[in-house]
Amino acid sequence: MEEADFRGLEITIVGLGLIGGSYASALRKMNPKKLWAIDIERDILDQAENRGIIDGGYIEGASVLKRSDLVIISVYPELTVRFIQENLDYFKPGSVLTDAAGIKKKVIDDIRKFIRKDLDFVGGHPLAGKECSGFANASSDIFMGANYIVTPVPENKRSSLLLVEKMIRGIGCREPILMNPEEHDQVIALTSQLPHLIAAALINSSEFENIGSLIGGSFKDATRVAKMNVTLWSELLLENKENILTQIKVFADNITRFQNALQKEDSTSLAELLEKANRGREKL
Amino acid sequence: MEEADFRGLEITIVGLGLIGGSYASALRKMNPKKLWAIDIERDILDQAENRGIIDGGYIEGASVLKRSDLVIISVYPELTVRFIQENLDYFKPGSVLTDAAGIKKKVIDDIRKFIRKDLDFVGGHPLAGKECSGFANASSDIFMGANYIVTPVPENKRSSLLLVEKMIRGIGCREPILMNPEEHDQVIALTSQLPHLIAAALINSSEFENIGSLIGGSFKDATRVAKMNVTLWSELLLENKENILTQIKVFADNITRFQNALQKEDSTSLAELLEKANRGREKL
Numbered sequence: 122m123e124e125a126d127f128r129g130l131e132i133t134i135v136g137l138g139l140i141g142g143s144y145a146s147a148l149r150k151m152n153p154k155k156l157w158a159i160d161i162e163r164d165i166l167d168q169a170e171n172r173g174i175i176d177g178g179y180i181e182g183a184s185v186l187k188r189s190d191l192v193i194i195s196v197y198p199e200l201t202v203r204f205i206q207e208n209l210d211y212f213k214p215g216s217v218l219t220d221a222a223g224i225k226k227k228v229i230d231d232i233r234k235f236i237r238k239d240l241d242f243v244g245g246h247p248l249a250g251k252e253c254s255g256f257a258n259a260s261s262d263i264f265m266g267a268n269y270i271v272t273p274v275p276e277n278k279r280s281s282l283l284l285v286e287k288m289i290r291g292i293g294c295r296e297p298i299l300m301n302p303e304e305h306d307q308v309i310a311l312t313s314q315l316p317h318l319i320a321a322a323l324i325n326s327s328e329f330e331n332i333g334s335l336i337g338g339s340f341k342d343a344t345r346v347a348k349m350n351v352t353l354w355s356e357l358l359l360e361n362k363e364n365i366l367t368q369i370k371v372f373a374d375n376i377t378r379f380q381n382a383l384q385k386e387d388s389t390s391l392a393e394l395l396e397k398a399n400r401g402r403e404k405l
Numbered sequence: 406m407e408e409a410d411f412r413g414l415e416i417t418i419v420g421l422g423l424i425g426g427s428y429a430s431a432l433r434k435m436n437p438k439k440l441w442a443i444d445i446e447r448d449i450l451d452q453a454e455n456r457g458i459i460d461g462g463y464i465e466g467a468s469v470l471k472r473s474d475l476v477i478i479s480v481y482p483e484l485t486v487r488f489i490q491e492n493l494d495y496f497k498p499g500s501v502l503t504d505a506a507g508i509k510k511k512v513i514d515d516i517r518k519f520i521r522k523d524l525d526f527v528g529g530h531p532l533a534g535k536e537c538s539g540f541a542n543a544s545s546d547i548f549m550g551a552n553y554i555v556t557p558v559p560e561n562k563r564s565s566l567l568l569v570e571k572m573i574r575g576i577g578c579r580e581p582i583l584m585n586p587e588e589h590d591q592v593i594a595l596t597s598q599l600p601h602l603i604a605a606a607l608i609n610s611s612e613f614e615n616i617g618s619l620i621g622g623s624f625k626d627a628t629r630v631a632k633m634n635v636t637l638w639s640e641l642l643l644e645n646k647e648n649i650l651t652q653i654k655v656f657a658d659n660i661t662r663f664q665n666a667l668q669k670e671d672s673t674s675l676a677e678l679l680e681k682a683n684r685g686r687e688k689l
């Protein structure tokens with residue numbers, strides 16, 4: 122934690138859900154000058170304020186956006202774009218905006234079209250989550266040791282990137298990984314969206330009665346994320362569909378290799394496929 | 406734990422690997438009259454004896470098999486059959502044998518062909534494991550709250566089933582689930598073997614550099630079991646190939662449903678598939 126460095130800053134979190142609430146909890150420990158939140162639910166804002174996690178919560182955020190040096194937008198991808206567009210006049214001159222959306226190219230392309238020249242939007246994606254949503258489940262713990270991808274574009278200022286990276290380290294994540302937005306969307310189709318899809322397809326394949334008494338750790342772990350936020354994930358999957366379809370194809374080919382080895386009772390090929398997986402998993 | 410009930414019994418564990426060693430640790434707490442182990446590694450047997458987990462370890466087990474009321478065989482499926490066949494003359498008259506093999510029909514069919522009439526073999530399968538193997542990783546913890554399937558056949562005596570079930574509850578597992586061996590192999594193809602195969606195929610699909618920095622919990626969990634014992638799993642997969650191929654087909658169909666919804670950008674179907682998965686996972 123790099124506590125001292127945020128004492129001069131006012132920060133606003135937009136969206137106090139699982140991720141936004143976790144940002145708030147984690148940032149609180151870095152003692153920013155002020156920590157504000159914007160959300161559509163008065164209840165949640167009051168809870169966060171009463172628990173001392175934020176200094177104040179707003180449904181209409183103009184007044185705090187005007188004072189905020191850093192704004193972290195933690196809502197669905199399309200809403201991220203819309204929030205910036207609708208509040209464009211209010212952001213403090215020269216302030217840095219970042220987000221947490223699970224897809225980056227479309228979000229960043231859209232924002233670049235209309236963002237004010239004095240503002241700097243740095244795309245980010247914390248690879249952190251839980252199989253439950255909402256502020257009630259938020260916790261700074263979800264960031265501890267988590268991966269975090271940052272997707273700079275040429276117009277991003279060096280100072281903005283450094284600020285976002287400092288925030289990332291400050292909340293407990295690993296050293297941020299930088300890549301361009303297209304690359305992010307390709308990678309994430311494999312490392313996040315495909316596993317969610319597989320988990321859902323595996324659950325949807327389990328037609329046995331009383332399945333809960335017939336599973337071990339492998340099935341439990343493989344399907345943990347099948348309990349996902351349907352609205353969010355529909356959007357993520359559809360917005361990144363080309364990359365996901367490519368990854369499904371690669372995965373299906375790898376399943377087919379196992380299928381062939383089994384069909385032919387080819388124990389050599391089967392062992393090779395398992396060995397490869399063994400080595401691959403060990404490298405993680 | 407039902408400690409008192411095993412005080413009159415001598416028990417032998419065959420194979421002190423991850424699972425066998427865990428049986429030994431868990432059974433020790435039930436204070437059997439004697440707890441023996443048979444393994445091919447003198448080293449492991451000595452370790453187990455020195456740590457007080459067993460009363461004695463043997464490479465040639467005739468002497469303890471002759472005294473054992475319950476024999477728990479915890480080696481690979483084919484070896485399970487071979488062990489019983491090769492030691493058939495030594496088992497104590499009227500003793501109960503059980504195993505832990507992940508496939509049941511072939512093991513049980515083979516054993517039924519030659520087993521002595523006075524012995525009773527009750528097939529069992531603890532749905533417990535770890536992504537590491539060997540006695541060094543054994544722990545009674547792996548059974549705590551784990552599911553355990555027992556696969557009786559008509560010739561099993563009621564008293565033998567009760568003894569095995571008492572052992573299962575005693576080591577900390579949930580109430581055993583009874584089903585016939587064929588049904589076990591069908592179910593386990595879905596709930597254990599398919600998730601292992603998927604984990605391996607997913608790892609084998611991840612060709613990105615530096616993948617470890619680009620994953621979140623979903624990828625980690627989905628691939629945990631990709632690090633598996635290749636010899637054991639090659640045998641399990643090949644021996645149960647028909648059921649596994651059936652389950653792969655069902656799973657592939659469910660992946661195709663997602664593929665179609667994405668390709669058509671059919672957000673209604675996509676949301677329905679995700680909702681179904683959500684509900685299914687919640688029921689577990």
